[in-house]
Amino acid sequence: MPGREVLPSTLRRSPKKAQRTWEKTHDSAVETYGEGERAHRTAFAAVKHEFEKVGDHWEPKGRKGPSDRQAAGGGPERRAPTAGGVDANATKDHLMKVARKLDVPGRSTMTKPELVKAIDKANNRRTAKARGR
DSSP states (O other), X not given: OOTTTTOOHHHHTSOHHHHHHHHHHHHHHHHHHOSSHHHHHHHHHHXXXXXXXXXXXXXXXXXXXXXXXXXXXXXXXXXXXXXXXOOTTSOHHHHHHHHHHTTOTTGGGOOHHHHHHHHHHHHHHHHHHHTTO
């Protein structure tokens, strides 16, 4: 199935470049691996190299590169938890700005790993709300 037809809702609310990245990578991955979870993971990995999830959509990161430990290692045999689109490799200052934008309570006393978790949780809440859940 073409990437355009299975484009996740968070990407539908994101910049066109993020959408194109997901669609092209998804379609290429479908040719290589077949339709399914692996093609979707591959497409999201490509998006996460240039974009980070903020609330219910994706925004440019300002720098290219892996967003978390799983993205840096890669490969299906090396499954590690992901940060769910949060740029866990960003500076604490950047994470604080994202947390402020999402109005994360208690952010000023959080450590960097706590900020990553809190932002991921806030992103999930906003995505669920945008999907009408």
